Amino acid sequence: MRILFVDDDPDTRALAIRAVAQEFPDADIREAPDLNGLEALLREPAPDILVTDYDLRWSDGIAVFDKVKAANPFCCTVMFTGTGNEELAVRALKHGFDDYVVKGAKQLRRLAAAVRSAYDRRRELLELSENRDLVLKELYHRLHNNLQIVISLLRMTEKAIADPSDREQLADLQRRIQALSALQEEFYRSEDFRRVDFAAFVERLAGSLAGLSGGRVRLALRLEAVELPVDLAVPFGLIANEVLTNSLKHAFPDGRAGQLSVTLEAAANRAVLTVADDGAGYPEDLDPSAASGVGMRLIRRLADQMEGEVSFERGEAGATCRISVPL
Amino acid sequence: MPDQRSTLSERLRVLIVEDETLVADYIADVVEEAGHEVAGFAATGEKALEALARDRVDLAILDIKLKGSMTGIDVAHAARDRAIPYLFISGSGEALTRQAAEATGPLAFLQKPFNQEELVSVLRTTAEREATSARAFAPDAKGQEG
Numbered sequence: 001m002r003i004l005f006v007d008d009d010p011d012t013r014a015l016a017i018r019a020v021a022q023e024f025p026d027a028d029i030r031e032a033p034d035l036n037g038l039e040a041l042l043r044e045p046a047p048d049i050l051v052t053d054y055d056l057r058w059s060d061g062i063a064v065f066d067k068v069k070a071a072n073p074f075c076c077t078v079m080f081t082g083t084g085n086e087e088l089a090v091r092a093l094k095h096g097f098d099d100y101v102v103k104g105a106k107q108l109r110r111l112a113a114a115v116r117s118a119y120d121r122r123r124e125l126l127e128l129s130e131n132r133d134l135v136l137k138e139l140y141h142r143l144h145n146n147l148q149i150v151i152s153l154l155r156m157t158e159k160a161i162a163d164p165s166d167r168e169q170l171a172d173l174q175r176r177i178q179a180l181s182a183l184q185e186e187f188y189r190s191e192d193f194r195r196v197d198f199a200a201f202v203e204r205l206a207g208s209l210a211g212l213s214g215g216r217v218r219l220a221l222r223l224e225a226v227e228l229p230v231d232l233a234v235p236f237g238l239i240a241n242e243v244l245t246n247s248l249k250h251a252f253p254d255g256r257a258g259q260l261s262v263t264l265e266a267a268a269n270r271a272v273l274t275v276a277d278d279g280a281g282y283p284e285d286l287d288p289s290a291a292s293g294v295g296m297r298l299i300r301r302l303a304d305q306m307e308g309e310v311s312f313e314r315g316e317a318g319a320t321c322r323i324s325v326p327l
Numbered sequence: 328m329p330d331q332r333s334t335l336s337e338r339l340r341v342l343i344v345e346d347e348t349l350v351a352d353y354i355a356d357v358v359e360e361a362g363h364e365v366a367g368f369a370a371t372g373e374k375a376l377e378a379l380a381r382d383r384v385d386l387a388i389l390d391i392k393l394k395g396s397m398t399g400i401d402v403a404h405a406a407r408d409r410a411i412p413y414l415f416i417s418g419s420g421e422a423l424t425r426q427a428a429e430a431t432g433p434l435a436f437l438q439k440p441f442n443q444e445e446l447v448s449v450l451r452t453t454a455e456r457e458a459t460s461a462r463a464f465a466p467d468a469k470g471q472e473g
Contacts, residue, residue: 152350156349185420
């Protein structure tokens, strides 16, 4: 453990060090008498504890705090000052100091106790956060393994079914679970676990679904950066999966080649996903928005949930589906 | 239009190292459906090492977290020493684990639940590469028997 003392006055530093060293006999103790000394020390492994005066000829305790915290955000910090008053004490604590001790011969024991309790509190917090990370990792691992087992079970069931259209339903279900899991992964990748990089998700999803065509279908992706909160990303992601799967399944029958354009735009508080193919187009007698399959039901229900709009267009060649969702 | 079947490719013997039986069965299914052969299953790193030493294995598919004291990354080192290509299929999303796994030089790292097509495509490329090197060593051979 490394303790850093910052004070202009060598005698005060010596007294403070002696008091704190009794509490932490094994600590590696460093002193910074000036700015150069401080900056040199911060290039070494950062301190775990900082004891600093407020009034320094070359700086002040708040600026020292900022430099040290930049090197080690978990460093615990105590201000030890003779020039202080209540106002400064409040300012130091508000700025993030763990404690504040007024200088004085009888205060040295208080200083040692303050450093000890600040350090113990910090350790406890660190342990809690490490535990939380471990639990999160374990949960993530379990979740993905369990989803893999679910897919394995579906596959097993699929193989026991003779009817091709029933089998196809199960294969679709596997793809939906895969899409959910890819969303989950993007969510886990995000720094704050709150938002999903939706463009990255669509890119991966389109890539892996297009792989099903064995290279016959070219992808043309134009994806603007869109970050979605999880409660939007999940329904929107499931819709994207349905629309893309639909195109790849029906637009290019009999080994036909073609292109699938996927566009994601963010404008005026809406996110718009457009999937357009140059394939066979919707059959003459089919109104896609009124179709009764599971896929279309999912698209309608999830769009309702997001208060979004879905439209289907017949192009000169192929079909276009557009989903617009308020953000 | 020519399809993949017209490409000269080897039928691979694949070792599946996975401690979750249902998942191992699923992987086996995908491997066999893609026209390859399952050389064996191992639920622990120790069993995997035995299989690598004993059987003819062209490719190993490795989970990272296994029963017993060894991990899939340990198995990867052993496979690499024997010049056997391998890929990971793991449920771990942890960056450090993934880095350690990728540092061993796998063919791929697939996240669970993995995309079947991605696995098939790794199998296809490996089989084609094996076939190319088989031809290089035996210019007249039309592919080997599995």
